[in-house]
Amino acid sequence: MFIELDLQSETPIYAQLVDQIVEGIASGALQPGDPLPSVRRLAEDLGINLHTVNKSYNLLKQEGFLQVHRKKGVIVQPDGMPGVTEAFEEMLRRQLRSLAAAAAVRGMSEETFAQESRSVYRNTITNRGGEQH
Missing domain, CATH: 1.10.10.10 (Winged helix-like DNA-binding domain superfamily/Winged helix DNA-binding domain)
Incomplete structure (x- = not known):
């Protein structure tokens, strides 16, 4: 690891x-x-x-x-990963709100912020199991 x-x-x-x-x-x-x-x-x-x-x-x-x-x-965890819960969604919204605010203050457009978010998400899971998702 x-x-x-x-x-x-x-x-x-x-x-x-x-x-x-x-x-x-x-x-x-x-x-x-x-x-x-x-x-x-x-x-x-x-x-x-x-x-x-x-x-x-x-x-x-x-x-x-x-x-x-x-x-x-x-x-x-061998029995499957935890699913999306209400608590997880709230934590995600809090973190995204903070990141979005920082991006806006720095002059980043909403579209660029969304593109960066998509890119990070996709790059995180791209090589999962050797497959492209």
Whole structure:
């Protein structure tokens, strides 16, 4: 698993880790049932605190992306990913509202904002399972 953290970013490390694991699942790089490194191993590999990795894994478990087993360790949810819920849609609207406001303040047109959004979405899932979607 390839994780690249920006230690100078204003985005907390645990959030970067969560985002990159979700992107790995979305792109198909991480498949249902795939094992992830243990908290200790990933922390050592990335040179970060194990509590940071633990927080990321726990958030992903709560959101339904991961399962944690005593014997199997941490694995990508094998029983299907969580669906779109009302809470997810509200969180998405909040984040998009913030991004749209920042884009508008900088003079980006609505069409350019929509094109960028489509491009990011498509690039995230383009190589999923080796297929073009």
